Amino acid sequence: MTTNSERQPAIFLPHGGGPCFFMDWTWGPADTWHKTQSFLEGLAATLPAAPKALLVVSGHWEEPAFTAGSAAAPELIFDYSGFPEDTYRLTWPAPGSPELAARVAGLLEHAGLPSALDAARGYDHGVFVPLKVAFPEARIPVVTLSLTASPSGEFDPALHLAAGRALAPLRDEGVQIVASGMSFHNLRGYFKPETRERAQAFDGWLTQAVESPAAERDALLAGWRKAPFAAYSHPRAEHLVPLFVAAGAGGDAPGKRIFGDEPLGAAISAYRFD
DSSP, X not given: OOOGGGOOOEEEEEOOSTTGGGSOOSSSOTTTTHHHHHHHHTTGGGSSSOOSEEEEEEEEEEEXXXXXXXXXXXXXXXXOXXXXXXXXXXXXXXXXXXXXXXXXXXXXXXXXXXXXXXXXOOBOHHHHHHHHHHSTTOOSOEEEEEEEOOTTSOOOHHHHHHHHHHHGGGGXXXXXXXXXXXXXXXXXXXXXXXXXXXXXXXXXXXXXXHTSOHHHHHHHHHTGGGSTTHHXXXXXXXXXXXXXXXXXXXXXXXXXXXXEEOGGGOOEEEEEXX
């Protein structure tokens, strides 16, 4: 158990597009993701102590139940296509933690939430791409956690907020909860002139929601589809839903916007819950 001064935050961060931090960007200027990269490079220095482990909720993993990756030495999953050949040879050998994975599944089960373990799952690019920037030495154990989707592919915001609340005790055990997604994710919207204003409107609403008192915040996030340009910003919600887990793990503390940029003409943000 850590002291309160070493309690780890829950953070929602943008993971960019594909292996964007390790190449000259193909679909825009070479500096498109430089601000996001700088934010990730400085992330570890903002933590109260070095995390004992990272629990990463990725927008690139969906299962019928919340599933924790329990491999001891997870491999990288190059789940992107059309990028330079050298981006398929990236390495990031962070160890897994079967013990933490079992603890995660136990906390979810105790809260009455669907849970499972997967001993074969590796690190998808929503995990290794941003964390290779933030924690390049790859020494901290990492456990990944899936989203849970209905058979129709829909996500229940309240269920993911509840998962975050169930996992909040890990923060006092030195585990940093990392929600990896994008606060704007409409691949057809990038570079369109109408996108900037729409993304800014949604981002402003999202920031106001995150920074509201906890009960109001959770209610707003649960009803996020009522936000301005919600469907435009997220035609499908898998890149937003990790934020709900981070918010749930935030407990009673209001969230705070800690980063913002407009790569590809669309506003994005990162949020932190202390």
